[in-house]
Amino acid sequence: MENNEQKEKELIVKFKVINNNIQTQVTTKNVTPQEAIGLLETAKDQLLENLRKNRKELFTVKNE
Numbered sequence: 380m381e382n383n384e385q386k387e388k389e390l391i392v393k394f395k396v397i398n399n400n401i402q403t404q405v406t407t408k409n410v411t412p413q414e415a416i417g418l419l420e421t422a423k424d425q426l427l428e429n430l431r432k433n434r435k436e437l438f439t440v441k442n443e
Contacts, residue, residue, distance in 0.1 A: 390418050 389408035394401060407415055 388414070390415055392419070 386409045388410050389406075390410050391406040393404040393406075395404075396402075405415070410418070
């Protein structure tokens, strides 16, 4: 019996800036390196498009 259930895919990129040093942490779940690159390119394109449209809310802000 074939399992046609789609696996959840997740790509989390976390940036920390401490004393002008940038630390990057990438976590993936069921994502190939090629898919991760594609997702990052898509996110970049969406951000640039929002900038071109002068959108004020580019990011969801989470204050910890």
